[in-house]
Amino acid sequence: MNVQQEKTTLLGTQSVEFSGQHRCLCNRTVKLCVIPLILIALAVGCGLALNYYLPRHQPAHHVPSHKCTDFCTLTLVETIPQNLTFGQNETIHVPTGQSLLDLINIAEHTIEIASYYWTLRGIDLSYHDDTSKEGERLFDALMNAGQNRNIKLKIVQNVPSKDYNDNDTALLASQGKAEVRTINFTRLIGSGIIHTKMWLIDRKHFYVGSANLDWRSLTQVKELGVIVRNCSCLATDMGKIFDVYWQLAVNDATIPKQWNPQLSTFINDANPEFVQYNNTKGTLYLSSSPPQLCPPGRTTDIDSILSVIKNAKYFVSVAVMDYFPTTLYSYPRKYWAIIDDALRDAAFNRHVSVRVLASYWNHTAPDMLYFLRSLQSINMHIPVGKRNKTLHVNVEVKIFEVPVYTESQRKIPYARVNHNKYMVTDKHAYIGTSNWSGDYFISTGGIGFILNQTNINKTSDNLRLQLHNVFERDWYSIYSHPLDNYITV
Ligand SMILES: *[C@@H]1O[C@H](CO)[C@@H](O)[C@H](O)[C@H]1NC(C)=O
Ligand SMILES: *[C@@H]1O[C@H](CO)[C@@H](O)[C@H](O)[C@H]1NC(C)=O
Ligand SMILES: *[C@@H]1O[C@H](CO)[C@@H](O)[C@H](O)[C@H]1NC(C)=O
Ligand SMILES: *[C@@H]1O[C@H](CO)[C@@H](O)[C@H](O)[C@H]1NC(C)=O
Ligand SMILES: *[C@@H]1O[C@H](CO)[C@@H](O)[C@H](O)[C@H]1NC(C)=O
Ligand SMILES: *[C@@H]1O[C@H](CO)[C@@H](O)[C@H](O)[C@H]1NC(C)=O
Ligand SMILES: *[C@@H]1O[C@H](CO)[C@@H](O)[C@H](O)[C@H]1NC(C)=O
Ligand SMILES: *[C@@H]1O[C@H](CO)[C@@H](O)[C@H](O)[C@H]1NC(C)=O
Ligand SMILES: *[C@@H]1O[C@H](CO)[C@@H](O)[C@H](O)[C@H]1NC(C)=O
Ligand SMILES: *[C@@H]1O[C@H](CO)[C@@H](O)[C@H](O)[C@H]1NC(C)=O
Ligand SMILES: *[C@@H]1O[C@H](CO)[C@@H](O)[C@H](O)[C@H]1NC(C)=O
Numbered sequence: 001m002n003v004q005q006e007k008t009t010l011l012g013t014q015s016v017e018f019s020g021q022h023r024c025l026c027n028r029t030v031k032l033c034v035i036p037l038i039l040i041a042l043a044v045g046c047g048l049a050l051n052y053y054l055p056r057h058q059p060a061h062h063v064p065s066h067k068c069t070d071f072c073t074l075t076l077v078e079t080i081p082q083n084l085t086f087g088q089n090e091t092i093h094v095p096t097g098q099s100l101l102d103l104i105n106i107a108e109h110t111i112e113i114a115s116y117y118w119t120l121r122g123i124d125l126s127y128h129d130d131t132s133k134e135g136e137r138l139f140d141a142l143m144n145a146g147q148n149r150n151i152k153l154k155i156v157q158n159v160p161s162k163d164y165n166d167n168d169t170a171l172l173a174s175q176g177k178a179e180v181r182t183i184n185f186t187r188l189i190g191s192g193i194i195h196t197k198m199w200l201i202d203r204k205h206f207y208v209g210s211a212n213l214d215w216r217s218l219t220q221v222k223e224l225g226v227i228v229r230n231c232s233c234l235a236t237d238m239g240k241i242f243d244v245y246w247q248l249a250v251n252d253a254t255i256p257k258q259w260n261p262q263l264s265t266f267i268n269d270a271n272p273e274f275v276q277y278n279n280t281k282g283t284l285y286l287s288s289s290p291p292q293l294c295p296p297g298r299t300t301d302i303d304s305i306l307s308v309i310k311n312a313k314y315f316v317s318v319a320v321m322d323y324f325p326t327t328l329y330s331y332p333r334k335y336w337a338i339i340d341d342a343l344r345d346a347a348f349n350r351h352v353s354v355r356v357l358a359s360y361w362n363h364t365a366p367d368m369l370y371f372l373r374s375l376q377s378i379n380m381h382i383p384v385g386k387r388n389k390t391l392h393v394n395v396e397v398k399i400f401e402v403p404v405y406t407e408s409q410r411k412i413p414y415a416r417v418n419h420n421k422y423m424v425t426d427k428h429a430y431i432g433t434s435n436w437s438g439d440y441f442i443s444t445g446g447i448g449f450i451l452n453q454t455n456i457n458k459t460s461d462n463l464r465l466q467l468h469n470v471f472e473r474d475w476y477s478i479y480s481h482p483l484d485n486y487i488t489v
Pocket of ligand 2: 082084405406
């Protein structure tokens, strides 16, 4: 390890302590993790010393110190609900269902899936609609992979409940096609669920995004995710997140005081992985939630969201189903304005233009609209200094609604909604699995995918730019409406 690398590592560690995030005190080269505490203390000491002598305005943050040698392929994938149409010039990305089927088919030895619940087949719901066949195709392909191709299938899911009885996984397990484990967050951390949607193939390819293991997520619910192929560096890191779930999904498991060092990571917000993909490149890392499930080095999902917002210079565009600066499922509900504050701070203090595209369906809790109105209320021209100069604090909220076009669509329970969970700024693409309310970052299992890719290369391969265009497409579509249509003063 040369001096420059060492400085980078130690400063990376230091800047992290400074910002109070969860960080690993180790890196690949020095393997500090396995060396006694004394060395770690020494390293921190060195870090402090170095930091003291280096100019403060040169943050060591965000220096990519790991280079992935794979030639990765990144693909945005979406589900556009049946009968939704966009302008003829708008881009629609590859369908989620077909992409996941492709992933199953390229598997050589292992498919690992971390999920909330399973309803891939039509018979899982009392109401039948023909569009469930997409889910059945996926289910059959999984069954077939376990049966005829000798693929090892490992599944982690949330504990089954009355509403989610997970017959799909019960069937896969009872026929010996899959090893299925359930994770009980109530027992492990007192509340919460696993809400992740992750597919990991041969520790080489993966999907992460909003789509549940549900046929509706393939045809009736609007979803967005990313598929990463031929990318062992990142897939190995995703494997560590899977291994955390897997380890905790046994009866007597507890959150360990000290994680197995193999679950630690050196790829995080301070040290993202440098990745070449398609014909371009960027830096990337994966975050995880809740903090209790983050071994050393893993940036928490909330920290990654805050970091992305903080680093935006011109705009932050957010598309999330639910937006609440409170907890939603744990009682008494608590005010939890961490993200809300960060967005207001960006708009007011840094003049970043903020847009939030939330979702509305018949199950939307009405108070969400009031919190969104509160956020939008700082959209104003404020006087600054003398000479009547004003500044536009730019915050806009719109509501995306998926219309119901047919009688059958009306009858499908919990469908026809925009389930997206992503954010795009002038620097980053963030693709997540969590709604934006407190619970998701305090006690819910979720994953974030963070790509740093500036505008330097406006090539068509720039995934950040593609995500930006998805946001623009949706924001200006006929399905997005002003907040004022939903809420009267
Ligand atoms: C993003 O990546 C660029 C190019 O590697 C780097 O200069 C910049 O510091 C990074 N920004 C952040 C916020 O990580
Ligand atoms: C909805 O889509 C289905 C399948 O593509 C089509 O058969 C049907 O005519 C469409 N209905 C409407 C109202 O657009
Ligand atoms: C679509 O793009 C073409 C070619 O750029 C352009 O001529 C046409 O006006 C566009 N149509 C719409 C509806 O924007
Ligand atoms: C699904 O599982 C539940 C509970 O185990 C059972 O009552 C139900 O009959 C099953 N449904 C199907 C279609 O197998
Ligand atoms: C999960 O853990 C809680 C608390 O220990 C327990 O009450 C509950 O029965 C468990 N659920 C299942 C399905 O095992
Ligand atoms: C992945 O790499 C293999 C071997 O280099 C290649 O054959 C395959 O086409 C690549 N797949 C993708 C999706 O890029
Ligand atoms: C500032 O605004 C006031 C009130 O609108 C107006 O009377 C005044 O002329 C303006 N001054 C300048 C320098 O524009
Ligand atoms: C939602 O509620 C409205 C008003 O009650 C109703 O017209 C509409 O069909 C409902 N939508 C769905 C998908 O159930
Ligand atoms: C987001 O919250 C809604 C409830 O408002 C829930 O139905 C939906 O499943 C959640 N989605 C995700 C991915 O959390
Ligand atoms: C931009 O594209 C050019 C040509 O494709 C390439 O040589 C260069 O490395 C790219 N720069 C970045 C930052 O991706
Ligand atoms: C990368 O290449 C794949 C395969 O050609 C394509 O499907 C995908 O859309 C490309 N990704 C980006 C970000 O352009």
